[in-house]
């Protein structure tokens with residue numbers, strides 16, 4: 336099911352305050368039977384509308400393998416996201432169009448070691464992939480998650496990352512930028528911890544990364560230094576979007592439409608895009 340132009344109404348089942356400026360909204364379609372038909376893959380996004388405020392693009396931050404709901408984790412950034420944070424509570428309604436875009440290459444990831452590298456709200460699309468891979472754990476080999484944020488308060492999904500740390504089949508490394516009195520784990524920016532603590536195996540490993548543009552830039556530099564090939568580095572882009580359908584021309588880089596051809600790209604593909612990226 337893909338709802339292109341007319342929003343489908345969803346009820347907010349739960350609101351989770353993840354960090355001071357990020358909330359996860361757990362959504363369920365109002366119309367009976369729609370939730371069961373809503374099929375999506377990790378990496379895809381929706382257009383979420385708040386009546387009277389506007390529409391914004393958000394990835395789906397949960398996996399289709401978790402039945403009966405889907406999550407959008409929303410960071411307060413500007414007009415619409417502030418209205419969402421200020422006015423939406425459990426029981427309220429929003430409109431949803433989608434799912435749109437491509438997804439992480441699930442078939443290609445099978446049989447590989449997975450290295451997930453996330454920063455801040457960038458863990459949202461990766462969480463969908465992580466949940467999907469945990470629910471199909473036998474399809475993947477070693478599974479490492481490196482996640483960082485500026486401070487410990489800014490780490491998203493605190494309960495869930497604890498569960499990941501307790502899961503013996505995962506190697507989970509958390510880091511924050513600067514030392515804090517009660518923080519006993521790693522300190523340092525994500526690319527530094529990647530090189531000095533994670534020291535990943537390169538052979539048969541796919542890296543999937545998302546975070547602030549500056550983190551992605553230096554993470555890719557570190558991965559290249561460590562010896563990863565461009566085709567084995569996968570990321571997801573955030574461009575200003577409107578239609579989500581490849582029609583309005585808001586998100587294109589040359590002839591590539593991030594909403595339709597992406598948002599998921601390998602570094603090999605990104606290198607072939609025009610310089611404006």
Ligand SMILES: Cc1cc2nc3c(=O)[nH]c(=O)nc-3n(C[C@H](O)[C@H](O)[C@H](O)COP(=O)(O)OP(=O)(O)OC[C@H]3O[C@@H](n4cnc5c(N)ncnc54)[C@H](O)[C@@H]3O)c2cc1C
Nearest residue numbers: 391392393394408409410412413414415416459573574575
């Ligand atoms: C494919 C995709 C997936 C996304 N997933 C998420 C998600 O899971 N969670 C989340 O919180 N946000 C996500 N975003 C970003 C989100 O769409 C923007 O933060 C939101 O549209 C801002 O709307 P606003 O009206 O509150 O801000 P505005 O008032 O429009 O802008 C406020 C500030 O944010 C900047 N901004 C606006 N849109 C974007 C954007 N797309 N990328 C970067 N900066 C932007 C503006 O330049 C301005 O500086 C995603 C974007 C894309 C394209």
Ligand code: FES
Nearest residue numbers: 577579583584594
């Ligand atoms: S968002 Fe309209 S063309 Fe991509």
